[in-house]
Amino acid sequence: ELKVEQNPLFLSMQEEKNYTIYCNYSTTSDRLYWYRQDPGKSLESLFVLLSNGAVKQEGRLMASLDTKARLSTLHITAAVHDLSATYFCAVDYSATNKLIFGTGTLLAVQP
């Protein structure tokens, strides 16, 4: 069964500190996506990682992909309140537009 696991499920962050979210998946894939969801809203695309070793950065967020370890990480640098949201990773195993989502990680940045 295809599985995508994220941890932690909940992350209470202090402003200006660094944190990492982990996304493990069960079967080889080289297409991994990170999305952000604000409460009651839809999914906003953050990163598309398409190859082993891919690293992408946008502001305080940096995502990387290690296809051999079947692991992606989302690193948050110097957290700020605006980053509070739920973050999902998703894998497209067979390039068929069928995304398997992780459980999501709820980030709450405390002042």
Add this chain to the structure above:
Amino acid sequence: KAGVTQTPRYLIKTRGQQVTLSCSPISGHRSVSWYQQTPGQGLQFLFEYFSETQRNKGNFPGRFSGRQFSNSRSEMNVSTLELGDSALYLCASSLGAGGNEQYFGPGTRLTVT
């Protein structure tokens, strides 16, 4: 370029009724995928259409169905609604047959009473 649009945005139905949700993809996108989001099960893939053909289907009962029109607009239908069908239904469009980034619409919030 306009984004993915979904109608209606909110819907309240009674158990046993049926419902049709609509999704208009980004202009030029030919693939539409549907997802269900619930607090208990998270985000789950329902089905995907490309060029009016269903190419993939998730693990949902036959009460869930969909179709795609020649202009790439898609509808999904849920018959004999159950309380557990209450969810946020998201559609996503992408350019081609697979491996392209998916762009999500605002969703339809369905409440079944």
